[in-house]
Amino acid sequence: MRAVWYEKTGPAAEVLRLGDIETPQPGPGEVRVRLHASGVNPSDVKSRSGVRGPIAFPRVIPHSDGAGEIEAVGEGVSAARIGTRVWVWNAAYRRSFGTCAEFVCLPEGQAVPLPQGTSFEAGACLGIPGxxxxxxxxxxxxxxxxxxxxxxxxxxxxxxxxxxxxxxxxxxxxxxxxxxxxxxxxxxxxxxxxxxxxxxxxxxxxxxxxxxxxxxxxxxxxxxxxxxxxxxxxxxxxxxxxxxxxxxxxxxxxxxxxxxxxxxxxxxxxLLSAKERAATVARLTAALEAGALQHAIAATFDLTESARAHAVVESGRLIGNSVITIG
The missing domain is CATH 3.90.180.10 (Medium-chain alcohol dehydrogenases, catalytic domain)
Structure with a gap:
């Protein structure tokens, strides 16, 4: 699969690399999501730049937020989830494998059903900002x-x-x-x-x-x-x-x-508790289903433009979210 990663911290144009790596396989209790969008947040660029400290893993695929479709499940997960549109949270938090890739594997609870009227780009804004x-x-x-x-x-x-x-x-x-x-x-x-x-x-x-x-x-x-x-x-x-x-x-x-x-x-x-996370997910789902939310997506980029996406977020000039679309 195609993915973007870094193996040392520093400026986006210098450390972010695009290449092919092995497609991950879902473990017990996990789902594999085919990603269509990856949200770029200030916390992502701070981690990549080194502001948040030294790199935590030998290789990091960045971004905690994303959205796509479940295409495979691990042991203990219902096959009925395959094909479900979802948004994901905490993909890169204390993990080396975020959403700036074609696929990500996560515990199934971190893949939240995305209402049909909500785009994947919007779904990639729900994990941190929303x-x-x-x-x-x-x-x-x-x-x-x-x-x-x-x-x-x-x-x-x-x-x-x-x-x-x-x-x-x-x-x-x-x-x-x-x-x-x-x-x-x-x-x-x-x-x-x-x-x-x-x-x-x-x-x-x-x-x-x-x-x-x-x-x-x-x-x-x-x-x-x-x-x-x-x-x-x-x-x-x-x-x-x-x-x-x-x-x-x-x-x-x-x-x-x-x-x-x-x-x-x-x-x-x-660090929301399980109870807090459940309440937040329920509120966001209700608001989405009620059509109560507009999504301020200020800029979209292709996976090949991930360094540009980071630079734009780092500039602080965006009024809204930066999202990478993944074909």
């Missing part, structure tokens, strides 16, 4: 009647978080860094969109919510946004943070948050 957004929005209960603030509303996670929160019955306020991103957040369904580079952001958020504090925050930049977040979060509110690149070790205003009974939720989608 699941992170879903867990951040709903991990602390339903959001009906609440106000959810989504920071980085035009990002891959933010795009899904806006739609999921609105689908869940919340009022959604999003923050962005410019007009193009504002348009993307508005198109996703945000009731109000605020440019955080323009004026008093906390005051604008409160004004957009009729002067009331927000109930939940889906937070892309915990440390950098903490002065604003702590000013707008309400009593019993939740800050669900999945990133803090600008300030990795922020000073926490403990008592101001404690006296508002605020919950700080730090989340890493790779």
């Amino acid at each position: 699941s992170t957004a879903c867990h951040a929005v709903f991990a602390d209960g339903d959001v009906t009647g609440q106000t959810v603030l989504v920071t980085g509303g035009a990002g891959a996670v933010g795009h899904y978080a806006i739609q999921l929160a609105r689908w869940g019955g919340a009022r959604v306020i999003a923050t962005v860094s410019g007009p193009e991103k504002a348009a993307a957040a508005a198109a996703a369904g945000a009731h109000a969109v605020i440019n955080y580079r323009d004026g008093d952001v906390a005051a604008a958020i409160l004004a957009a919510n009729a002067g009331r504090p927000v109930d939940r925050v889906v937070e892309v930049e915990f440390g950098g946004n903490l002065p604003v977040t702590s000013a707008v979060i309400g009593d019993g509110g939740v800050i669900a943070a999945y990133g803090s690149m600008a300030d990795a070790e922020p000073k926490l205003p403990f008592y101001p948050l404690m006296f508002r009974h605020v919950t700080l939720r730090m989340l890493l989608v790779y």
Whole structure:
């Protein structure tokens, strides 16, 4: 089969190689998925570049997210699963064999049925962006009647978080860094969109919510946004943070948050418990079947263009997801 791999970390154009390797065979409890799309996430490019540490295996086929069709099953797996359209999660997490290939073998629970109305390209965005957004929005209960603030509303996670929160019955306020991103957040369904580079952001958020504090925050930049977040979060509110690149070790205003009974939720989608994963998958499936999700696929590439796909994600200029299509 054709696959892309790296055997040392470094720049994409230097270390990513395309070639033919042996097609994997499913072991007990596994399925083999013929992949049609592979999602490229920031975590993938960080691992390949070496930012996340030295290479963990002699050879790594990157990418945790993907979608395709089950074409073979291992011992203990029902043959009825053959032919099923699926999306996959955690393919490359703590594993050497991700989705940047024609086939991948995974435990059958990591191959989730993909609704017929959802494309393979969209399915390749559900493992990290979609699941992170879903867990951040709903991990602390339903959001009906609440106000959810989504920071980085035009990002891959933010795009899904806006739609999921609105689908869940919340009022959604999003923050962005410019007009193009504002348009993307508005198109996703945000009731109000605020440019955080323009004026008093906390005051604008409160004004957009009729002067009331927000109930939940889906937070892309915990440390950098903490002065604003702590000013707008309400009593019993939740800050669900999945990133803090600008300030990795922020000073926490403990008592101001404690006296508002605020919950700080730090989340890493790779480590969801079985119960959390099941709840996230069920929510995403329901949202997909309800037609509640648009998929912001900003760029698609052929398998031969994998280095370009990595470079585009690394540039930080995409408004949406980068997906590799696999013929």
